[in-house]
Amino acid sequence: MSSSPVPRRELKDKAVDLLLSDQFVLYLSIFYVLLLAPFLPMLVTPANLVNVLSNMWPLLIVAIGQTFVLAIGGIDLSQGAAIALTSVLGAVLITGAADPATFANTPIWGWLLTDAGGPLAGVDHGVVLAIAAMLVAAVVIGLINGMAVAMFAMPAFIVTLVAMMIFSAFALWLTQSGNVANLPDDFIRLGRGDIVSVYFGAKEEAKIARRAIYSLVTYPMVIAMCVALAAHMLLNRTVFGSQVLAIGMNRKAAEISGVRVRRIIIAVFVLSAVCAMIGGLLFAARLEAGRPTLGGGSFLLDVIGAAVIGGTSLFGGKAKVIWTFFGVMFYVIMASSLSAMNLSAFQIDMVKGGIILCAALLDVLRTRLKRERVR
Amino acid sequence: MTDLLSLQGLSKSWFGIPANRDVSFSVREASVLGIIGQNGAGKSTLMNMIGGVVKPTSGHMLWRGLPYEPAGAADATRIGIAFIHQELNLFTNLSVAENLYIDGFPRRMGLIDWKRINERSRQVLSRLSLDFDPSVEVGRLSPGERQLVEIARALHNEASLLIFDEPTTSLTPRETERLFATIENLKSQGCTIIYISHILSDVQRLCDDIVVLRDGELVSKGTITEFPIPLMIRSMIGRDMGGMFPPRSNQPQGATVLEARGLTQPGVIEDVDLTVHEGEILGLFGLMGAGRSELARVLFGLDKCAKGTISLKGRPLEGPVRAHIEAGMAFVTENRREEGLMMDASVAENLTLASLAAFGRGPFALIDRDRVAERTERMREELNIKASDIHSQPAKALSGGNQQKVVIGKWQLRDPDLFILDEPTRGVDVGAKYEIYSLIDQIAARGGGIMMISSELEELMGMADRIVVMNRGEIKGQVLRQDFDRERILALAFGEIAE
Numbered sequence: 047m048s049s050s051p052v053p054r055r056e057l058k059d060k061a062v063d064l065l066l067s068d069q070f071v072l073y074l075s076i077f078y079v080l081l082l083a084p085f086l087p088m089l090v091t092p093a094n095l096v097n098v099l100s101n102m103w104p105l106l107i108v109a110i111g112q113t114f115v116l117a118i119g120g121i122d123l124s125q126g127a128a129i130a131l132t133s134v135l136g137a138v139l140i141t142g143a144a145d146p147a148t149f150a151n152t153p154i155w156g157w158l159l160t161d162a163g164g165p166l167a168g169v170d171h172g173v174v175l176a177i178a179a180m181l182v183a184a185v186v187i188g189l190i191n192g193m194a195v196a197m198f199a200m201p202a203f204i205v206t207l208v209a210m211m212i213f214s215a216f217a218l219w220l221t222q223s224g225n226v227a228n229l230p231d232d233f234i235r236l237g238r239g240d241i242v243s244v245y246f247g248a249k250e251e252a253k254i255a256r257r258a259i260y261s262l263v264t265y266p267m268v269i270a271m272c273v274a275l276a277a278h279m280l281l282n283r284t285v286f287g288s289q290v291l292a293i294g295m296n297r298k299a300a301e302i303s304g305v306r307v308r309r310i311i312i313a314v315f316v317l318s319a320v321c322a323m324i325g326g327l328l329f330a331a332r333l334e335a336g337r338p339t340l341g342g343g344s345f346l347l348d349v350i351g352a353a354v355i356g357g358t359s360l361f362g363g364k365a366k367v368i369w370t371f372f373g374v375m376f377y378v379i380m381a382s383s384l385s386a387m388n389l390s391a392f393q394i395d396m397v398k399g400g401i402i403l404c405a406a407l408l409d410v411l412r413t414r415l416k417r418e419r420v421r
Numbered sequence: 422m423t424d425l426l427s428l429q430g431l432s433k434s435w436f437g438i439p440a441n442r443d444v445s446f447s448v449r450e451a452s453v454l455g456i457i458g459q460n461g462a463g464k465s466t467l468m469n470m471i472g473g474v475v476k477p478t479s480g481h482m483l484w485r486g487l488p489y490e491p492a493g494a495a496d497a498t499r500i501g502i503a504f505i506h507q508e509l510n511l512f513t514n515l516s517v518a519e520n521l522y523i524d525g526f527p528r529r530m531g532l533i534d535w536k537r538i539n540e541r542s543r544q545v546l547s548r549l550s551l552d553f554d555p556s557v558e559v560g561r562l563s564p565g566e567r568q569l570v571e572i573a574r575a576l577h578n579e580a581s582l583l584i585f586d587e588p589t590t591s592l593t594p595r596e597t598e599r600l601f602a603t604i605e606n607l608k609s610q611g612c613t614i615i616y617i618s619h620i621l622s623d624v625q626r627l628c629d630d631i632v633v634l635r636d637g638e639l640v641s642k643g644t645i646t647e648f649p650i651p652l653m654i655r656s657m658i659g660r661d662m663g664g665m666f667p668p669r670s671n672q673p674q675g676a677t678v679l680e681a682r683g684l685t686q687p688g689v690i691e692d693v694d695l696t697v698h699e700g701e702i703l704g705l706f707g708l709m710g711a712g713r714s715e716l717a718r719v720l721f722g723l724d725k726c727a728k729g730t731i732s733l734k735g736r737p738l739e740g741p742v743r744a745h746i747e748a749g750m751a752f753v754t755e756n757r758r759e760e761g762l763m764m765d766a767s768v769a770e771n772l773t774l775a776s777l778a779a780f781g782r783g784p785f786a787l788i789d790r791d792r793v794a795e796r797t798e799r800m801r802e803e804l805n806i807k808a809s810d811i812h813s814q815p816a817k818a819l820s821g822g823n824q825q826k827v828v829i830g831k832w833q834l835r836d837p838d839l840f841i842l843d844e845p846t847r848g849v850d851v852g853a854k855y856e857i858y859s860l861i862d863q864i865a866a867r868g869g870g871i872m873m874i875s876s877e878l879e880e881l882m883g884m885a886d887r888i889v890v891m892n893r894g895e896i897k898g899q900v901l902r903q904d905f906d907r908e909r910i911l912a913l914a915f916g917e918i919a920e
Binding site: 304305 | 774788
């Protein structure tokens with residue numbers, strides 16, 4: 047074993063470079079797909095890719111909101127509840143009809159919701175008004191979280207945990223756990239509307255079956271990409287973003303340097319709730335219903351897991367939107383491959399948990415490598 | 422006297438870069454050996470080799486004349502070496518006795534034998550002439566007392582070599598005295614001590630022998646009588662300093678920058694009047710707990726005060742920190758690590774933190790990166806910050822002196838009218854101290870007002886145009902440069918005289 051140590055060192059350096067690069071999770075995703083493709087050919091079929099993408103966009107938007115909160119060293123557990131509440135609110139306002147059998151016992155029956163639907167049903171620009179109302183609700187939720195954390199110095203964990211309890215219970219109580227359906231087409235289009243579609247097949251067919259057309263560019267994609275781009279600029283290119291990261295790195299130093307710490311913390315929680323609401327809007331539109339159970343279950347694990355897999359630190363100060371983008375991508379690819387393996391939902395959650403654990407371990411490893419490199 | 426520990430040609434390199442080269446010296450039994458050197462001189466690596474944390478690349482050690490090759494820190498502890506660290510390793514939520522026995526509680530019939538623990542603890546404490554009860558919680562002790570508990574733990578583990586690394590940085594003068602008495606006491610009981618410190622007068626007072634390290638090598642050694650302080654400094658930095666302080670290059674002008682009247686916060690500061698003029702360095706002296714830093718925090722708007730007014734260049738100031746910054750104040754706190762820097766962020770990010778808004782362009786305040794690069798690069802040159810790449814190198818990778826320059830540079834980018842500097846040279850080695858002093862002098866020469874707080878009276882006497890002395894939250898008097906007199910300033914600080 048007399049091979050010279052120099053090339054080996056270079057190889058190790060390259061490996062460390064790769065591990066520390068912004069695109070590491072992208073490479074990991076590609077590697078994962080290439081590794082599994084021979085065994086699960088359906089993973090790379092157009093149908094599956096379209097499916098993976100459609101799962102990715104709403105999650106991406108929510109995870110971007112979470113990324114900002116993680117960046118200040120906080121955590122927002124109430125995003126799922128914000129989704130539940132805003133989706134129910136929006137749906138109730140614009141639903142075209144409601145079934146008395148389901149809703150007659152709800153506290154909103156008779157004044158907000160009748161069998162003829164909600165107050166904005168059939169109104170001009172009703173969808174826009176409903177979305178505005180959802181936005182206001184999200185801002186209120188964010189303000190409550192942010193003010194509790196910033197003004198009273200309460201831990202974000204407990205504040206948002208309580209907010210999660212209260213708002214998701216409130217959403218359930220409003221509709222007595224009923225799903226509000228009969229939403230107008232304008233709204234539903236936001237969840238699945240194609241802008242560009244592709245068709246693989248012979249040109250001669252006179253009529254193309256709907257299922258043979260694959261969506262390439264959809265409304266959710268455009269919305270999510272716009273949000274991602276704006277969020278990227280905001281976090282990494284603006285004064286606001288620099289201050290967000292500064293608070294995450296050293297709140298005291300930021301405060302003494304004149305950063306408006308409290309104001310920024312509040313803004314970040316509002317941003318998180320608004321992102322949750324936009325993501326929830328896309329979910330609700332795709333499911334064609336406002337559901338008080340949206341954003342429940344292990345959804346929060348998906349959001350935080352995806353952000354952490356991307357490389358955002360739970361300790362604050364270290365976050366990039368592009369990391370979250372790749373994290374979400376890896377996460378949905380993994381989830382889709384697991385369901386393609388015919389695993390049950392329980393088994394999938396077990397594997398997901400394991401992967402998030404690995405991501406947390408990886409974060410520790412990367413931090414250590416970075417520290418060694420500095421020396 | 423025999424040698425307890427001998428190092429013979431000890432070397433250590435990291436990735437081919439030597440941290441220690443061929444270091445040889447011996448520690449005599451029942452003596453105090455002082456080790457001095459600038460930051461980065463190789464003291465820590467050397468101590469880590471003695472402590473078994475780091476393996477030497479070459480050379481060897483003898484313990485009582487026998488080969489000593491520690492495989493880990495546990496070997497060093499077993500043989501009788503104990504470290505008293507800068508950051509104390511005590512459990513503040515546990516009692517003194519519990520801390521002493523943390524490595525293994527004696528048991529009787531399966532239960533912890535508290536009676537024996539308390540008895541033995543009391544014995545160890547009395548060996549150090551400590552009068553507190555072993556059941557008292559460590560969190561309730563002062564930093565000085567905690568350090569003595571740490572020494573008690575070392576004695577309890579039957580250590581025969583105690584290594585002190587900068588033990589006095591967080592102690593009051595009284596606690597320092599007590600520590601020194603304890604060290605003398607330990608020596609008379611046959612303990613051997615290695616004492617590492619930047620405070621050369623302490624080294625001179627305490628040590629029997631001295632070893633000077635520079636750039637990883639031993640540059641000189643001898644008995645303390647052969648080493649007056651100027652020689653120590655010369656050996657450490659390898660050249661003559663021509664004095665510790667740069668000459669002041671300007672005279673303060675008449676115009677008032679800062680004016681505080683009747684500042685009062687019950688229990689903290691009492692009726693403080695203070696003026697700082699353009700181009701003036703005002704020294705603020707006082708013992709630990711005299712309210713110096715508290716006054717600085719009030720002046721900067723970080724803490725409230727019940728009564729009194731502050732004005733900057735004639736404009737009254739109130740409200741949050743931000744208002745004070747925008748009016749032209751800057752504050753370099755005593756605690757660089759926790760309040761001054763984002764240790765993981767780059768030098769450039771740290772430099773721009775206080776002036777971020779000025780780099781924003783357009784309605785979304787997009788950061789003008791070219792301007793950031795230009796301004797931070799200029800600041801790096803101006804302050805002579807030694808960093809390989811200010812955009813990628815994190816602040817924590819810099820030496821203490823360069824870190825402090827970054828904190829000063831952060832404010833310099835705002836071009837403030839008043840600088841409040843709280844212990845600006847704490848944790849900064851001798852060579853870099855001079856650079857910091859020069860920077861302060863330059864700021865004053867450009868017309869900035871400076872309020873400099875320090876526990877080192879020599880430093881204030883070397884730099885200040887005027888020294889104001891505080892005691893228990895009150896200003897006891899002021900001394901002009903031409904009347905500087907150590908005895909008088911100390912007497913004011915101890916509250917023995919007042920004007």
